Amino acid sequence: MAEPASAPLRARRMRIDTYQEPVLFMRRDCPVCQSEGFEAQSRVAVSWQGHRIVATLNVVDADFITGGEAGLSEAAWRLLGAPEGAEVQLAHPPPIESLGHVRAKVYGRPFSDAAIAEVVRDVAQGLYSDLQLAAFVTACAGNRLDLRETVALTRAMVGAGETIDWGPGRVMDKHCVGGLPGNRTTMIVVPIAAACGLRMPKTSSRAITSPAGTADVMETVAPVALDVPAIRRVVEATGGCIVWGGSVRLSPADDVLIRVERPLDLDSGSQLAASVLSKKAAAGSTHVLIDMPVGPTAKVRSSDAARSLSQLLQDVARAIGLQVRVLETDGNAPVGRGIGPALEARDVLAVLRGDAGAPRDLAQRSLLLAGELLEFGGIASAGTGAASAASTLATGGAWRKFLEICEAQGGFAEPTLATHRRDVVSARSGHVVAIDNRRIARIAKLAGAPKTPCAGLELHANVGRFVERGEALFTVHAGSPGALAYALAYADTQCDVVLVGGDD
Template sequence: MSAAPLPAPPLRLRRLGIDTYQEPVLYMHLECPVCRSEGFEAQSRVEMTAGGRTIVATLNVVQGGFLGVAEAGVSEAAWRMLQAPEGSAVALRHPPPLESLGHVRAKIHGRKLTAPAVRAVIEDVAAGRYSELQLAAFVTACAGDRLDQEETIALTRAMVDVGERIAWGGGRVLDKHCVGGLPGNRTTMIVVPVVAACGLRMPKTSSRAITSPAGTADAMETVAPVELDVPAIQRVVERTGGCIAWGGAVRLSPADDVLIRVERPLDLDSQGQLVASVLSKKVAAGSTHVLIDVPVGPTAKVRSAQAAQVLARQLEVTAQALGLHLSVVQTDGTAPVGYGIGPALEAHDVLAVLRNEAAAPPDLADRALLLAGHLLELGGAAPAGGGRALAHQVLATGAAWRKFQDICEAQGGMRQPPVAPFRHAVAAQRSGSVLAIDNRRLARIAKLAGAPRAACAGLALHVRIGDFVERGEPLFTVHADSPGELAYALDYAAVQSGTVHVSEDA
């Protein structure tokens, strides 16, 4: 009688140093006995346990000598999530069936998502049970105007409920958000110190870029640390009255951070998900009074006053359902704000405004003062119609600059934004007046140059609508961290003659 086969030895954890962004990925050898016996295939979802932690990862199958048959290789994202020593024993199994995916399929086929269905999907998303493909299906199913008001409210509530919440006690807690689509619109880094300098609380948790060359967190990170946990945020706000932190570093609406991971490469930002994304993080951060900036322009995210009104109504109804006091202000979105587009370049603009430098971009200062004024009135620090004057005084006297420095020091120390080693100017091909500037094309050029991944990358705009330029004068300068990225961006710019539209004046 033949002996029973010996059990396969346990797999051992191996860190492969592969960057898969935020997606946990598992790597197994084609001849791995566990892989074969369990019937795991490439793109299978696998539940893995090591060192007492369990995650769900997407499987990639490898051949050759890259990985041993008794090794379970993991990407950097999976390594961070497991937090187990290399060489730890790894247990693998098929995850339980993903029941909530049925709700996603129903939505794809046109059925409305109920509140329990939304809750089930978001719980699974936050727990990391959805693969990138499944996340993409959910994002696409909700894209455009496919979420009605009830679905949007349900999505917002679910996003809040699956994460942490910060409690600030009594009193008003202020916040602001821009819906985006306007390069260089880095007003938050000016508004927060102005508001905090007036004795109000403004714990700002900001996002990184989704479809833009820079988010507030990206720009702020070039000046000070932004990856603060909840206790750190509370300490900074108690000390200074404000903060500018990355929301992804804390579990405030964690499902939103997962969805953003997929929205970025898809270049999708649906209205219902935008509303849920913005408001869920405001509620989770403990905000009571929120100002929403909606830039309107032909190449902004919101292209007409009518579309802005529809968005404002959806924001207001959802905010009311969640107990938020919300105000929406429409602003000019016809052209970029400031001179820089990209994390460090936008940070340089912010510092120039806060320091009251003569060369500071006046449009960035004006917009920041407008928004800060609204918030000061919302917070009760200024009477109706008197907020902007108070904000101007705080900026002009240097109080905002001193408060910004205090915030940076409290967050871990202030530093200077980096400067790109490779730069090239794009010149006007003819003399004439600047008639229009395409926000989307400029943003695209900045991203091709490496922003926001390379903090120093992007572009510096040298003209404004209405300016007269001579042939050969620079319209903008592309900044890059490598010659390859610089060339890539310039190649695109060369075929986009309408990015900065110059008239044919003699």
């Protein structure tokens, strides 16, 4: 239990975005701060009418907060739920006993199943600071978790949040390992699967390190922040959905861990497997198709790495009762033309509508995955899934089902495109030899994607195409002149991000 609470302070919303980490702001000369011995980076329990959070303290010497106030960051304000000016109590939180397991792992001792469950429980409850989370993530990185520990981590992450039970029968899902800009196949695969009679409640993520996640793209055409009852209504009515997983507590510890994995750039196979499969199990999936793009600038860079990760995913899935198929796909270049939420949505809509100018590579990739999913779900016999998927797309069944899903989720809208645009042209004539996935994605992010949905870039030249000197290779889209200039300044230093071979 926490120590006895101090004298109350008035809650104040500071309107400071600290992402997902709850942060508390107090003046250094605040009587409570002094009497409790709180210091910068102290962990402080903040309570109001039975609600309790643990926040990291930032000590303030300026006058924008008074000694009688407890300032709360946006994350802390949202979690505590107190109104402006409410009296809150502050106290030292009890020690986090599970940190002992993390320290033991740092020194080489394996996690027991019970130990890892304790750690994940405390992580999901918000008891770990970002520094402590970083220690846990680092202790697990570099393949330091064996198969038993990875299975235990996955089970613990499922057990720390909500789960959805869809009843008997197959519940289909798909996931892309990532690292391939524009690979927005989910929004095409789900309506094909649902139109063919499969049940596919798809919970998707927002962007972590990419210019767009599936939830970001889907949100440009329909609402995605649905709660569990709303998700059930949509799936019961249409057979599928495409919603943001962050709006429900499915494997909530994973969302917390991702917060520190991103800046640390640590994403080991064990952590990836636990992250992906815990979300699928919590969402009630029974059969999961995993798209694993492999290429020199993708997340998975070699066939050997793909085989190793594929085996781990299948072993962990088997242990927790999921059926998984992994499909190794081409990860050498971006998919489609758009990179960024609205631009990727435009590509998806073009494929679903059967537009003559729709990106052929996005359509073909989607049909490959949808065909595999139809066979995996028992709807199509071996070798016939792709043809069934193609027929569903060509006859408009997928487009009608997509509109049905959008309307059930709250209504369909056309994506809005940016007004600030600038072409980046080729300095020479020749064939496009390669496109760097990571650097082309960075340009899109510098332009403002995904926070600005209309931002990103539009590719005009695919690998193998001949371009003339001065011809546009891609167009940068931004929501403001400043963001456009920022992205172009970086693009100007990356003359080979779209590599053109040949002589002038």
